[in-house]
Amino acid sequence: MPDKKIIKKYAYDLIGYVGSFLVRDRLSASAEENGFMLRLDNLDNSALESIINAVYISNPIDGNADINILIPENLAINLNIPVECITKENSAGIRNLNVDDNRPILTATNETQLSDTMGNISSISRDDLKKANINIWLEACRSICKLNLVEADEQILSAALRALLKANSELSLSDFANFCSSICYYSNSNNEGLNIRRAVGASLPRIRLPKDIDYFDNQRFTKSITNWVKYFTKLKARERIFTRQDTYGRIFEREFLRANLNECLQNGIHFEEEVLDVINAYIDAADNDYSKSTDLFECDWEKDNIKKIFDVVKEKQTGLGDETQIHFTTEFEHNEVNQLTPEEVDFLKKLNGKIDKDDIPEIREFFARHKHDLYLRPTLYKRWEKIVFDHKVECSDFYQGLIKLFTNNIASCAQSEDGFYIEITVSGAKRNWLDKNYDVARFFSLMYKPLFVRLNNSGLVKIKHAFKNVDSCASPLTDYVDFFDGENNLKRESGDSKLARSKSKSKENRVIKFDVRVKNTDGSNADTSQFQLFWTTDLDVIGLELYDDLKRIADNGENPLLTTTVYRQPIDKKGGIHSVSLEDITTLDLKSSEGRGRLLSKSSDEVNLSIQLKDYIENLNSLTPIKEQLLDALDCFERSYKECIEEFLANGLNYDLAVRQASLFAKLLDLCTPGNFNAISEMESVLSLLLKVGTVDIANENIKIVAPWHPERLKSLAIRQQRVINYCINLVANSTEFIEKNLFNKACADEFSATISPEILYSEKDNANLLLSTSSVNGYSLYEEPVDLSLSKKFYTDSNVEKAAQEIEEFIISYLMLYPHLKSNLNIVLYENNIADLSYLLVSRLAEADDLADVKLNLTIMNSQYEKLDLTYRDLLNRIDKTQFELANREKNDVFLSNLRIALLRPESLKKDIDNIKPYDICILYDSFSTHAEVCWKKSSVNSKIPMTP
Structure with a gap:
């Protein structure tokens, strides 16, 4: 046994030596200051005594200066220090003490709330001593x-x-x-x-x-x-063994340890007599008697076979099924509500070995039913999470994919405590990057460069490439154009042929893959899981030529404001008629030879709005009150707008520049009020030109495209980018736990995909129509006018009810996750619905959904107009046999169909005498997903005091 007294004595002598060194170091650094004071904060008596004596012995410091050691009398009672070091002043009195000889003062305090508000006072704490060099x-x-x-x-x-x-x-x-x-x-x-x-x-x-x-x-x-x-x-x-606790935090049972010791002895494991006495004393000790733990820890863990006593309670990675059963048995032993069913117990036994992919749906069902119970044990909950939530995320919107990955997987691994960071490795060697479709890689680099730069600079996320010597070239992830040009120059210098821009259509060359891990600061893995994020895009989607369009604006000198007109391609390659779609640029007749997706080019019907605006404003009547203000405001906006576009091309979209140019655009619009012009026609002419900035007209159609270079859209994209970056950083920096990740992900998807800023579009048609944003892709938005019911004799349109049915199904599943007790009697009403197809498709989707198999559903179709209700009823009767045949032949739907009830009602048929009773759980208004509308314009007087800011 070691001599503990000697070890303890030397320990405090070490503290005295280190403390004395820190005192000398602090005083030497402040030798020029008069009245400097150094305070020893909240040290135990032995540590304080050792430091004071060490400093006293070494006085005078550095041979040229003495110090005043003034220790308050109330602290010195139990200290063995020289009498001349003790003073009757308390800590506060010493702080304000005037010393004639201006020697530095060394004092001490045990007052935890005493703060250093005086510049000449420095302190040394326990942490300072422990963390000294x-x-x-x-x-x-x-x-x-x-x-x-x-x-x-x-x-x-x-x-x-x-x-x-x-x-x-x-x-x-x-x-x-x-x-x-x-x-x-x-x-x-x-x-x-x-x-x-x-x-x-x-x-x-x-x-x-x-x-x-x-x-x-x-x-x-x-x-x-x-x-x-x-x-x-x-x-x-x-x-935990010192405090007599097992892996679950429970106090060891003596009978359990005794039985384990006896089993070791029966198995021939040898214990020295002295060691055996220590083990017996540990087992028999009171729960709060830690002196026996100290004696036990002096025995060698391996040589004295101490670990054999605790092998049974050692924390092992048992099978997921066994660990889950143990949790339910110990946590809900006397709670019948939370007990597992025999079927669930049999299912859990299958999870102890390798988990089959076919079991994933059933695993997710079990997790959905019991996640609140599993959450009571965080380590078990995380094991379930890693199986339930995919480690592989695929996306076409990188922001959405990154948010999903961080929320589902990273948040459960990365904790708020210091020492963790997220490592994102970009897959692919140089050759792979050069083979990637040039337009795809260039678009990704342009759109997402600020995201990677900000995350990398945060210190919480590290971005690295899989290939070597990445520092010798530009990063293909954030500077693909420079990377490609640099490699091209190297080829030329070595005499090789010029690199060709890849136009490959293969999926491999359209995908960018990221491997994501949670790491400790020393480089080791904080979590064994590795996650993958795949970003891909279709070659026919709009936006891959965005770089060239922005360059066209930047190269336009002092006249950067452009608009253009393109034509719809009415017939596809197979002779079918199709409408404009941002998902398919072949629906647009883009004749440019410079790029198949370019909207701005020399060969397009491009209009320079800068020139037209300046010419028109300069030719205004000299009596126009704000002629000069308009020209100045236009000049300021153009310069800021061009700077934003140039920065977009060079380093990605800059938040401050995007917001600034949008603000100047708003100020320019604010000037366009009737009171500032001699005639309304003058104001309309200026507004018509301003509101065309960043828009693309579809010739002969009342359809417009808002492009990413629209002033307000630039701000919208910058705000979205900033929010995603802040979200990811905060999620890693703070310990965030989610109970309903699926619901949160859906809310995030809706929140981050929405257009943030309003936009105003100008129409030159005599009868102006309302335009609605029908789709948004890669920062582009398509605006179309809705179908006008007044022009149609039908009560329903050819609207895409499949998407509507999908959204309703997702909402119902999410609703039941929050209110599972409603499964026994769920009442849903489709209000003002007049599309029979929606009812068929909705019932079919609900019947196929695994989460709704045991739901008793009452579906009511309601319409206030008798004609529409009658038409829907006739359609239902005409197709009911077919629907029954299709659904009845699906074995898994038997239970759902037997619990399904469908009714058609008019609102007035509801009972009026029922107070405070809600007859329906969910009411879905048909107008919320329809693609038609009745357009009604209302006259109102123009108020010259109201600004026209979008």
């Missing part, structure tokens, strides 16, 4: 404990001490000092004479861990702290 502690060990090590062993000891502080930030100053002192004791040839690695293992009891001499006796533990931190962290699992 490790070289100071090593020097103290050499001086106090006569530690004599070769340079290699000193480096190993330095790594071990730094790793301990990193792995256990809550370690106390006295424990750390005792640990250092113990290492010196065991390595001393007069005592044990152990090598430095074994001395570290022997000293573990000083930091409340079982002694394990051979634990670090391996060549993997060098001057690098990586393995030291990893294994010190693993050792923390043994700390």
Whole structure:
């Protein structure tokens, strides 16, 4: 057994040496200051006494200056320090003490709320001492404990001490000092004479861990702290034994430990008599008697077979099914409501081995039913999460994919405590990047560069490439054009042929893959899971030529405001008639030879709005009140707009520039009020030109496209980008836990995909019609006019009811996740519905949904107009046989169909005498998803005081 008194004495001598060094260092740095005061804060008596005596002995400091050591009398009662170091002043009095000779003052306090509001006061705390440079502690060990090590062993000891502080930030100053002192004791040839690695293992009891001499006796533990931190962290699992707790935080049962000891003895495991006495004393000790734990920890974990006693309660990665059953058995032993059914118990037995992909749907159902119960044990909950939520995320909108990945997977692995970061590795060698479709890679780099730069600069996310020598070239992820041109130049210099821009249509060359891991700051994995994010796009989607369109604007000199007109391609390749779609640029007749998706080009019907605006304003009547203001405002806006576009091309969309140019655009519109012009026609002419900026007309159609270079759309994209970046950083920086991730993801998808800023479009037609945004892709929005019911004799249109049925199904599933008790009787009404197809499709989708198999559903179709209700009823009767045949032949739908009730009602048929009773759980208004509308314009007077800001 080690001599604990010697170890403890040397420990406080070490604190005194380190404290004295810090005092000398602080006072030397402040030698020029008069009246400087240094305070020792909240140290225990032994530490304070050691530091004061060490400083007193070394007085005068550096041989040229004395210091006043003034320790309040109330603190010095139990201290063995020189009398001349004690004063009757209290801590507050010393702070305001005037010393004639201007010598620096060293004092102490135990007042935790005393703050340093005076510039001449500095303090030394326990953390300052513990986290002092490790070289100071090593020097103290050499001086106090006569530690004599070769340079290699000193480096190993330095790594071990730094790793301990990193792995256990809550370690106390006295424990750390005792640990250092113990290492010196065991390595001393007069005592044990152990090598430095074994001395570290022997000293573990000083930091409340079982002694394990051979634990670090391996060549993997060098001057690098990586393995030291990893294994010190693993050792923390043994700390619970000191407080007599198992892996679940429960106090050990003595009978259990006794039975385990007897089993070890029966199996022939040998214990020395002294060790056996210590083990018996530990087992029989009171729950709060930790002295027996201290004695137990002095026995060697391996050599004395202490670990055999705790093998049964050692935390193992048991099968998911077994661990789940144990959780329900222990947590809900007396709660019948939360008990598992026999079918669920049989299902859990299948999860102990390798999980089959066919079991995933059933696993998700179980998780949905019991996630609130599983949440009571976080480690088990996370194991279920890793199976339920896909580790592979595919997306065409990178923002949406990143948000889904961070919410579903990263948030459950990354914690708020220091030491974690997210590593995102971009897959693909240089050759792979050069083979990627040029337009696809260039578009991704243009749109998402600020996202990667900001995340990388945050320190919480690190972006790296899979190929070597990435620093020797531009990053293909954020500067694809420079990367490609750089490689091209290298080819030319070496005499090789010029690189051709890839036009490959293969999926491999249209996909950008990211591998995502949660890492410790030392580079080790904080979580074993690896996640993958795949971004891909279709070559026919609009936007891949955005770079060229923006360059066209930037190269237009002092006249950057452009608009253009394109034609609809009415007939597809197969001779069918189709309408304009942003998902398919072949629906537009783009004749440009410079790029198949370019909207702005020399060969297009491009109009320079800058020139037209300046000419028109300059030719206004000289009596127009704000002629000069308009020209100045236009000039300011144009310069800011061009700067924003140029920055967009060079470094990605800049938030500040985008918001600034939108603000100047708004000020320009604010000037366009009737009171500022001699005639309304003048104001309309200026407005008509301004509101065309960033828009694309479809010739001969009342259809418009809002492009990403629209002033307000630039701001909208910048705001969305900023919100996604802040969301990801906050999610990693703060410990965030979600109960309903699916609902949160859907809300996030809706929130981040919505257009943030309003836009005003101008129409030159005599009868102006309302335009609605029908789709948005890659920052482009398509605006069309709705179908006018007044021009149609039909009561229903050819609207896409499949999408409507899908949205209703998703809403119902989400609603039942929050209110599962409604499954026994769910009442839904489709209000003002007149499309029979919607009813068929909705019933079919609900019947196929696994989450709704046991739902008793009452579906009511309601319409206030008798004619429409009658038409829907006739359609239902005409098709009911077919619907029954289709659904009845699906075996899985039997239960759902037997619980299904469909009714058609008029609102007035509801009972009026029922108060405070809601007859329906969900009411869905048909207008919320219809594609038709009745347009009604109302006259109103023009108020010249109301600005025309969009």
